[in-house]
Amino acid sequence: MTYQLKYKPFGEQSVLIEWPQIISKEILKDVLSFKAKLEAEKRIHDVNHAYNSLLVSFNDFTNGLESKINELEAIYNTAHIVNKYAFKRWRIPVCYDTHFGIDLHELALTNNLSVDEVIRRHSTISYTVYFIGFLPGFLYLGGLDKTLYTPRKASPRLKIEKGAVAIGGGQTGIYPSESPGGWNIIGNSPINFFDIKAQTPCFANAGDEIQFYQVSKEIHSNIKTLVEAGVYQIESEVIND
CATH class of the missing domain: 3.30.1360.40 (Gyrase A; domain 2)
Incomplete structure (x- = not known):
């Protein structure tokens, strides 16, 4: 087309x-x-x-x-003749505990949903990576459930924790490094989304998909330890589109 x-x-x-x-x-x-x-x-x-x-x-x-x-x-x-695509779907662990998800309760209330339902709806969708920008490794994702659309914070925070999983307007994303930000924080992922020392600093490419899955604080901590040791492998599969 x-x-x-x-x-x-x-x-x-x-x-x-x-x-x-x-x-x-x-x-x-x-x-x-x-x-x-x-x-x-x-x-x-x-x-x-x-x-x-x-x-x-x-x-x-x-x-x-x-x-x-x-x-x-x-x-x-x-x-437009080029019509064969082979992308990857990446499975990304997220801890939605309120220790990390500091805006989770407020976001659920705003959208007339329970916290569990917010988590379920956020983690059952495969999001498309459209491009990478704003910060190195910041993935612009499409596909957020419309019932989770939530306006950005009126006053942005001066510091958002690395790995923060957030919703801003009709988008969801992960802060790859500590930075200011105005999105609503609902969880945290322990993996690195940008590693300047790696052969490929950002593992994902435009056209790939991101699938979040829920983990406990304990598993989040365990994965973070493996990531810091350089031995954690992100789960992925090839998808043809």
């Missing part, structure tokens, strides 16, 4: 390409397909993607915007 794309100038040597402004797995696959094609082009310096857009930077922009848009359109018309 192809889409009617919008092409806009962005800075001196870049073009912003926009898809329909919705969060969709089909659009993501089209974005990634186009991105892969562009990354093989020597005339293109860099390509970055978001939920429904690509930012394309050229090595040489002397022929002007219209020429570059024509080039991009020609490439896009072949990009």
Whole structure:
């Protein structure tokens, strides 16, 4: 499937390409397909993607915007032929104990749900990784149950613990490092989402899926010990889409 794309100038040597402004797995696959094609082009310096857009930077922009848009359109018309995908589904342990989930009770009350029901609904969905940003290793996930949509905090906290699992608006995510933040904290994962010393600092890629599963405080502590020792292996399986 192809889409009617919008092409806009962005800075001196870049073009912003926009898809329909919705969060969709089909659009993501089209974005990634186009991105892969562009990354093989020597005339293109860099390509970055978001939920429904690509930012394309050229090595040489002397022929002007219209020429570059024509080039991009020609490439896009072949990009959609790539239709075989092999992604991974990662199983991520989360402790939803209120020791970690400091906003869990308030979030449950806001949404007229029990705490157990919030946990059940949050941990029974496979979330799609759309892109990685904000912080190194911060996964932008799509697929949150609409009954869990919760506005961000009116006053962001100055410090959110590493591994905090949170909900902000219609999104859920994990803080990969200690940082300020305004999302609602419902739990904590003991694994590393970004390790600068690793060959692949962030294990997940756009198009992968994240499946949370509940663990106790004791198991959370045990996994954290294994992670710190460098011997913990995240469970995963290949999924074809």
